[in-house]
Amino acid sequence: MATLVQNARKRLRSQGGRMTGQRWLICETLESMSGHPTAEELFEQVQVHDRSLSLSTVYRTLRWLEAEGLVSSRRFDGDQRQERFDPVHPSEHHHFLCTVCKSVIEFDSPLIDQISEDFEELEGVLVQCRSVELYGLCRQCRASENKS
Amino acid sequence: MATLVQNARKRLRSQGGRMTGQRWLICETLESMSGHPTAEELFEQVQVHDRSLSLSTVYRTLRWLEAEGLVSSRRFDGDQRQERFDPVHPSEHHHFLCTVCKSVIEFDSPLIDQISEDFEELEGVLVQCRSVELYGLCRQCRASENKS
DNA sequence: GTTTGTGCAAAAATTTTGCAGGCAC
DNA sequence: GTGCCTGCAAAATTTTTGCACAAAC
Numbered sequence A, B: 001m002a003t004l005v006q007n008a009r010k011r012l013r014s015q016g017g018r019m020t021g022q023r024w025l026i027c028e029t030l031e032s033m034s035g036h037p038t039a040e041e042l043f044e045q046v047q048v049h050d051r052s053l054s055l056s057t058v059y060r061t062l063r064w065l066e067a068e069g070l071v072s073s074r075r076f077d078g079d080q081r082q083e084r085f086d087p088v089h090p091s092e093h094h095h096f097l098c099t100v101c102k103s104v105i106e107f108d109s110p111l112i113d114q115i116s117e118d119f120e121e122l123e124g125v126l127v128q129c130r131s132v133e134l135y136g137l138c139r140q141c142r143a144s145e146n147k148s
Numbered sequence C: 001g002t003t004t005g006t007g008c009a010a011a012a013a014t015t016t017t018g019c020a021g022g023c024a025c
Numbered sequence D: 001g002t003g004c005c006t007g008c009a010a011a012a013t014t015t016t017t018g019c020a021c022a023a024a025c
Helices: A004-014 A021-032 A039-047 A055-067 A110-123 A139-147 B004-014 B021-032 B039-047 B055-067 B110-123 B139-147
Strands: A071-074 A084-087 A094-098 A104-107 A126-137 B071-074 B084-087 B094-098 B104-107 B126-137
Touching: A004 A021, A021 A039, A021 A055, A021 A084, A039 A055, A055 A071, A104 B110, A110 A126, A110 B104, A110 B110, A110 B126, A126 A139, A126 B110, B004 B021, B021 B039, B021 B055, B021 B084, B039 B055, B055 B071, B110 B126, B126 B139
Parallel strands: A094 A126, B094 B126
Antiparallel strands: A071 A084, A094 A104, A126 B126, B071 B084, B094 B104
16 A cells, blocks of 8 residues: 555656655654644654754645645544644544543444435435544543543 | 523523623524534624624633533534534534535434444444534535536 | 623734745756 | 745734723622
């Protein structure tokens, strides 16, 4: 499966853009971070490898990747201001968020299409996108909750 | 069914707060607006009836209502910055958003509980909240899309 | 009278943009 | 060399806060 850097390089080439060290690092770092980081979190992680890379560049790169459909941005319940970013996967997927440790688990279910089709029939609308978010306690946090 | 103003008044009484004209107007206006307005939109609508009511008061009231569990705030896909607010309904419900006219339709489906239970079993997590968002074309926009 | 609430203006927080210089091709 | 890209600082946008005054009990 193509990595984010590979996809980005392809897009850049086709539009006369350049795969700079900064873009490379941002893509690689984003892909290595599991939990849908904010721009700020990604920036901090990127700075470990390049002290001089700026937050503007992180934002500019993320927005470009988003426009290219390679990265998606969202806000989860309880996120007040900052957006979260993650590489777009080839297949649609949805999110479970642990309200204690903030970890994210991705999932999918055929029932989501069913819901969508039921609703189309009921209302006469056309559904083009679906987003399901579940919130609760992950396995670990659930266990430690029980102990205390 | 209790209105937002009625619920708010009850909470205020029990904690020594006051149902002021501003709070009343904000609650009534929010309840009368169907499409999950932003604070700014609510503010504009409120200003029709009270020119001197400030945006700060709108925010302060919304945050208080939110803390009391009477109003919920969210951001939909494509909303870049501003949050949207709406009165919390007694039963859980989800949202369909028209990507053209921005109208919002609320719905519910028993399959959502099913998805949630399936996922709990699969991952050993505890799901406490669910949020489903569908995006597409509403009946009207779908029709006018076909014509053109 | 005391406490709570409001408007205003200023601050805080997040994201975007203009510009001068730097780097990739 | 040309043109895209970056860092910096400043702007823009949304939301919160401090404070003096006003309103409700």
